Amino acid sequence: DTAVSQTPKYLVTQMGNDKSIKCEQNLGHDTMYWYKQDSKKFLKIMFSYNNKELIINETVPNRFSPKSPDKAHLNLHINSLELGDSAVYFCASSQVVGSGRLSYEQYFGPGTRLTVT
């Protein structure tokens, strides 16, 4: 019944490693997002995909590469991890195309706490 799921929920790794976070939504939404929540709890958009097409890339280092194999999945791959990448990463989804007036609320996954040592 989980609407937006992420794996793993916790990820501990060493500097320089490459890691991936997976996200899946079963809400039938057409748009998915990655947000980063830093140590001060500030949330900021990283990427957005609409029907597998990248539509937002918010000045994120190119070590971060999102991939959307279909509109229900959005994965985040991070190369050469750095200490500053330690954060909670949230996946979210919303419906932005449809008949009638939409409200554009975004539904979030449980988050992935990434710790780089």
Place this chain on the structure above:
Amino acid sequence: AQTVTQSQPEMSVQEAETVTLSCTYDTSESDYYLFWYKQPPSRQMILVIRQEAYKQQNATENRFSVNFQKAAKSFSLKISDSQLGDAAMYFCAYTTGANSKLTFGKGITLSVRP
């Protein structure tokens, strides 16, 4: 650029009392959407309430209601009959809609005293 400001970092309320969390935003758009999200210690982001800017009526969801003042660009959240489970971080967020990101405020930590 759109900005969202939550100037109070922390608030405290007695159980069963009412508390209001403040939020202001800056935008040049006329059509947009505002939200309050709750983040308990579990870190799950939970949608509390939404407000469409084109609607004049303030949104309500059970014990949660908003005071939306479009001209003043203010969007406060009122929690009535506060419960221990309301203790969490609350984020105000803004979007212009289709394909658009959520812009968040810095959040406010609400504690509920028994």
